Amino acid sequence: MYDLVVIGGGPAGCAAAISAARAGADVLLLEAGEYPRHKVCGEFISPDAHQLLNSLIGEFLPVARFRPLPGVRLFIDGRVLTSVLDPPALSISRFELDAALWAAAACAGVEARLQTRVERLEGRGPFWIYVSGERLSARSVINASGRWSRFNARPQFPSRAAVGIKAHFFETSPSQTVDLYFFQGGYCGVSSVSSSAEPDAKAVNVSALVARSKRASLSDIFARNRDLWLRSQQWQPISGTDASTYPVFFRKPSALDGKILLAGDAAGFIDPFAGDGIALALRTGVMASRSLVPFWRAKSALGGAAEQYRRDYNVQILPCFRAAARIRRLLSLPRVLRWPLTRLIEASHLTPHFLQATRPGADRIESETNAKIAA
Secondary structure, X not given: OEEEEEEOOOHHHHHHHHHHHHOOOOEEEEXXXXXXXXXXOOOEEOHHXXXXXXXXXXXXXXXXXXXXXXXXXXXXXXXXXXXEEEEEEEEEOHHHHHHHHHHHHHXXXXXXXXXXXXXXXXXXXXXXXXXXXXXXXXEEEEEOOXXXXXXXXXXXXXXXXXXXXXXXXXXXXXXOEEEEEEEOOEXXXXXXXXXXXXXXXXXXXXEEEEEOOOOOOHHHHHOOOHHHHHHHOOOEEOOOOOEEEEEEOOOOOOOEEOOEEEOHHHOOOOOHHHXXXXXXXXXXXXXXXXXXXXXXXXXXXXXXXXXXXXXXHHHHOHHHHHHHHHHHHHHOOOHXXXXXXXXXXXXXXXXXXXXXXXXXXXXXXXXXXXXXXXX
């Protein structure tokens, strides 16, 4: 019997598996797909997540090799709102990031299986996991299988659900800022993206979220913001990097499904404009596995460990979603109402406040969870 089975090998699942293995747990990590692969993602690593990411993958993908992004520009209602990122952010391709996290998990002693789809999950602790005719048993389970896993609740999605689309392009002189272009019905993010082998590659990641009622090809999206359209005229697509996802909508996050701990997008999907999707995936994966340490060491019951995770999630992570929802409502206002508010934000130099509102701080989470393990 495994101490922990993690379902899903993305950033949240790998972070959970690595942390659990380092705490001495016997861990099985199951991923239905294979690596490397491209995902619809802004590929943005917020500054406060660097230390956590480096602690997880270190030698497999040193973050110092990647080109820093020291600023943000928001193109909205004919204005450009700017802010400095200090320390800088990073943009790392999911093609490379996911593969590095998977390798780090295997190196940590995790039993990691690719192309292994979970067919059924039973029990309330211990659990039985059925894969390809095999029945596995586990003392605990973390579900990090994403927004549309068969193991997640499937609420009716609203008619205004959005579609996400992403591709990489060659750009002669990529900006050293993360740029967000807003328009009626959605927005598009553009940031320089590099690899550890080519940190100076002239490439940008272009990812957009647009209402499903709107035309969803990237060329149509570019035409919805003049600044974006002018910039896109010099781009050349990089083949094999495009991806899309539908439906995209937002619901109240939930940290638990009974006694199963939920991490990453399985717990909650934050607005992509916040740029914190990957960071929150890493944080919640680590938080979930560390909450289970007392249970594995026979110092608490599974239910108590799960409830502790729920409390930590609600205190440290849920406020990020609430802040993102408030900003989403602001951006969704009719232009006649939004225009004076964006002018006020610009005049009051409040852009950095909005950028920080969705970030709880990885260093604080790291120190608090380490203190719990030591206790």
